[in-house]
Amino acid sequence: xxxxxxxxxxxxxxxxxxxxxxxxxxxxxxxxxxxxxxxxxxxxxxxxxxxxxxxxxxxxxxxxxxxxxxxxxxxxxxxxxxxxxxxxxxxxxxxxxxxxxxxxxxxxxxxxxxxxxxxxxxxxxxxxxxxxxxxxxxxxxxxxxxxxxxxxxxxxxxxxxxxxxxxxxxxxxxxxxxxxxxxxxxxxxxxxxxxxxxxxxxxxxxxxxxxxxxxxxxxxxxxxxxxxxxxxxxxxxxxxxxxxxxxxxxxxxxxxxxxxxxxxxxxxxxxxxxxxxxxxxxxxxxxxxxxxxxxxxxxxxxxxxxxxxxxxxxxxxxxxxxxxxxxxxxxxxxxxxxxxxxxxxxxxxxxxxxxxxxxxxxxxxxxxxxxxxxxxxxxxxxxxxx
Ligand SMILES: Cc1ncc(COP(=O)(O)O)c(C=O)c1O
Numbered sequence: 250x251x252x253x254x255x256x257x258x259x260x261x262x263x264x265x266x267x268x269x270x271x272x273x274x275x276x277x278x279x280x281x282x283x284x285x286x287x288x289x290x291x292x293x294x295x296x297x298x299x300x301x302x303x304x305x306x307x308x309x310x311x312x313x314x315x316x317x318x319x320x321x322x323x324x325x326x327x328x329x330x331x332x333x334x335x336x337x338x339x340x341x342x343x344x345x346x347x348x349x350x351x352x353x354x355x356x357x358x359x360x361x362x363x364x365x366x367x368x369x370x371x372x373x374x375x376x377x378x379x380x381x382x383x384x385x386x387x388x389x390x391x392x393x394x395x396x397x398x399x400x401x402x403x404x405x406x407x408x409x410x411x412x413x414x415x416x417x418x419x420x421x422x423x424x425x426x427x428x429x430x431x432x433x434x435x436x437x438x439x440x441x442x443x444x445x446x447x448x449x450x451x452x453x454x455x456x457x458x459x460x461x462x463x464x465x466x467x468x469x470x471x472x473x474x475x476x477x478x479x480x481x482x483x484x485x486x487x488x489x490x491x492x493x494x495x496x497x498x499x500x501x502x503x504x505x506x507x508x509x510x511x512x513x514x515x516x517x518x519x520x521x522x523x524x525x526x527x528x529x530x531x532x533x534x535x536x537x538x539x540x541x542x543x544x545x546x547x548x549x550x551x552x553x554x555x556x557x558x559x560x561x562x563x564x565x566x567x568x569x570x571x572x573x574x575x576x577x578x579x580x581x582x583x584x585x586x587x588x589x590x591x592x593x594x595x596x597x598x599x600x601x602x603x604x605x606x607x608x609x610x611x612x613x614x615x616x617x618x619x620x621x622x623x624x625x626x627x628x629x630x631x632x633x634x635x
Pocket of ligand 1: 312313314315338339341342384410412413434435436437447448
């Protein structure tokens, strides 16, 4: 193993959430307020989120997985329907389709951006296709103009899996000003803005937002807040089968604070990403991330592609880095390689997905990362001995 200039005292993680004193105070205040699940702070977070994104409506839920599930239910997608989605994504993307009884149809990606290849999307459309579930993978917006054109031509809806895309921009607009019908975000601790667990659905359709609000709390005809603040006795009804996908007020209180920090988070991540670009471009076996001119990346993750003989030795590279106290992760998973979705067919029609999942590597990037830590990672990559 070759020597690098700085030795980090502790492991450099691949990601680390940033939670400050303001978040702690916000949670304590909520606990003392007497209202701890979906209530005034959830309503406030939704309003803050809509103002930030510039969308008509934001509906908070318990995770992005439940956001995607609820989005499909609200759009009446169910048994017999097909939903086109990438296999190169977190498994929740496809699971949400299975939850409603529909069939995920995996589509290959553009090997440069890691996002759905519009040409492959068009080929995958059948009379059963009801929706395209587009992921903005690790925060890089997908090629939405081409995908929206296809959806219009075939009269199918587009749902955005924006789990990783808070703060990312497509043609000058933030992701979440829905380009499709709905966009779903995640606030898991691996994401840039975290509430521990949590999700948000954004839409400009008031009717759809009302339906989502109802479905997320057991399809109750009245919200708890409406019942609580009423001067008259009110009894709710349940006219369909709903879900408990509520966010708590503690999570929402954290979310409103995190939203204020978001511009700072994004600036730091973009700064660190540009330092990685500069520090790694001379390594012949690494391709740094490509960002199309009409997109702004939030760098939720900084993912490089390993090339040539090194690509086949990714595990050895990861091990050598780990021994230098640098944590990395394999690329985005390929859903079709997991037991519930495995088939020879998918393996044959997804060559770019297979290639991407086998050759890419996620490097450490988090808000508190300092330049010394990052230089240590860059030097470690320059001196890899595999
Ligand atoms: C693309 C994508 N979709 C959905 C999810 C699920 O998000 P959550 O953990 O909030 O349910 C994730 C989480 O990593 C993701 O990366």
